[in-house]
Amino acid sequence: MRYANNAEPVITLTSGPVNAYSEVLRALSRTVLYDYDPAFLAFYEKVVVKAQKAMRLSAPPVVLHGEPVLGLEAAAASLITPKDVVLNLASGVYGKGFGYWAKRYSPHLLEIEVPYNEAIDPKSVADMLKKHPEIAIVSVCHHDTPSGTINPINEIGALVSAHGGYLIVDAVSSFAGMNTHPDDCHADIYVTGAGKCLGAPPALTMLGVSDRAWDKMKANPAAPTASMLSILDWEHAWSSERPFPFTPSVAEMNGLDAALDLYLAEGPENVWARHALTAKATREGLRAMGLSLWAASEAIASPTTTAVRTPAGVDEKRLREEARHRYGVVFSSGRGETLGKLTRIGHMGPTAQPIYAVAALTAYGGALGALGHKVPVGKGIDAALAVIDADA
Ligand SMILES: *Cc1c(COP(=O)(O)O)cnc(C)c1O
Numbered sequence: 001m002r003y004a005n006n007a008e009p010v011i012t013l014t015s016g017p018v019n020a021y022s023e024v025l026r027a028l029s030r031t032v033l034y035d036y037d038p039a040f041l042a043f044y045e046k047v048v049v050k051a052q053k054a055m056r057l058s059a060p061p062v063v064l065h066g067e068p069v070l071g072l073e074a075a076a077a078s079l080i081t082p083k084d085v086v087l088n089l090a091s092g093v094y095g096k097g098f099g100y101w102a103k104r105y106s107p108h109l110l111e112i113e114v115p116y117n118e119a120i121d122p123k124s125v126a127d128m129l130k131k132h133p134e135i136a137i138v139s140v141c142h143h144d145t146p147s148g149t150i151n152p153i154n155e156i157g158a159l160v161s162a163h164g165g166y167l168i169v170d171a172v173s174s175f176a177g178m179n180t181h182p183d184d185c186h187a188d189i190y191v192t193g194a195g196k197c198l199g200a201p202p203a204l205t206m207l208g209v210s211d212r213a214w215d216k217m218k219a220n221p222a223a224p225t226a227s228m229l230s231i232l233d234w235e236h237a238w239s240s241e242r243p244f245p246f247t248p249s250v251a252e253m254n255g256l257d258a259a260l261d262l263y264l265a266e267g268p269e270n271v272w273a274r275h276a277l278t279a280k281a282t283r284e285g286l287r288a289m290g291l292s293l294w295a296a297s298e299a300i301a302s303p304t305t306t307a308v309r310t311p312a313g314v315d316e317k318r319l320r321e322e323a324r325h326r327y328g329v330v331f332s333s334g335r336g337e338t339l340g341k342l343t344r345i346g347h348m349g350p351t352a353q354p355i356y357a358v359a360a361l362t363a364y365g366g367a368l369g370a371l372g373h374k375v376p377v378g379k380g381i382d383a384a385l386a387v388i389d390a391d392a
Pocket of ligand 1: 143
């Protein structure tokens with residue numbers, strides 16, 4: 001074994017956490033200031049305003065100091081009341097998972113579930129809203145990461161908005177890797193984080209919250225306050241004039257600051273383009289190697305994660321072990337229902353560079369060969385290069 005388990009891999013091509021940009025790593029080593037030091041109060045406000053700019057919001061986002069599951073659970077706890085009829089859209093493990101949280105706060109849960117290699121059809125949402133005018137809240141995962149598939153949230157959001165409902169969106173693994181923003185999809189609570197396409201460590205949540213969502217949360221007597229699950233507690237914390245309810249993650253804010261600087265300086269459109277190009281080169285390469293994508297169609301394949309179906313007879317866990325031991329390359333497994341059926345190649349933040357498509361195809365194809373399932377790796381690389389060079 002060239003790369004032992006107890007040594008760092010050479011390249012981490014996962015769908016999160018991802019290695020952080022080097023500028024972010026350097027920022028993490030800035031002084032850890034006292035949170036009420038005037039310098040930190042001003043800095044915190046500056047970072048939140050930068051996040052507002054990146055998310056194209058008209059009001060500052062809420063930063064919660066934990067990885068984005070905190071934001072998702074907090075959204076369910078704060079917005080959903082026992083009277084609300086919730087329509088949960090499930091096209092994968094995360095979408096399905098949100099339904100379990102929703103059920104904790106309201107017994108009235110409706111669901112549209114599709115096979116986990118497909119996307120939600122907006123028409124099915126339109127039909128459901130028509131059939132159930134009492135639906136108050138709709139929840140959807142934009143990029144269901146364990147499937148590497150994208151839901152049409154802008155279309156879904158327009159329908160929910162016309163219906164007068166509230167929309168909760170999990171955009172944790174799509175924001176900053178493709179063209180998606182809270183207002184584009186009429187989100188009332190839009191949950192994203194620092195640890196995926198922004199290329200920072202996985203410990204902060206950013207929430208875009210609409211005015212009407214603030215009103216609804218404030219009117220909900222059960223919405224958490226004086227709690228780590230609270231969104232309400234943090235409403236004014238972005239302002240240097242207002243206190244923090246709890247100690248914010250000072251070092252993580254330093255990292256987020258650098259990640260946002262990189263994103264805005266490179267230009268969001270350029271960042272999205274290299275995510276899309278890396279994913280396209282990876283998909284073309286896999287196909288040229290005779291392999292199948294997990295996504296039912298190219299149109300719903302994510303630009304931030306490529307999920308490849310594990311060939312029949314191949315042990316997916318052993319395949320990833322082989323890629324790591326032989327080449328030092330780490331991929332993500334599936335999760336829950338998709339575990340063992342696919343391997344995920346992440347294109348997020350610093351790994352959304354086309355050359356990593358070549359590394360991924362080489363390691364994936366080489367590992368398959370080592371397990372006795374030979375594929376034409378050279379053809380895959382040629383196909384990936386053709387995509388990359390056509391864009392040059
Ligand atoms: C990563 C991710 C989250 C955050 O949860 P983890 O515990 O980091 O997996 C939430 N939603 C989606 C879609 C994600 O990809």
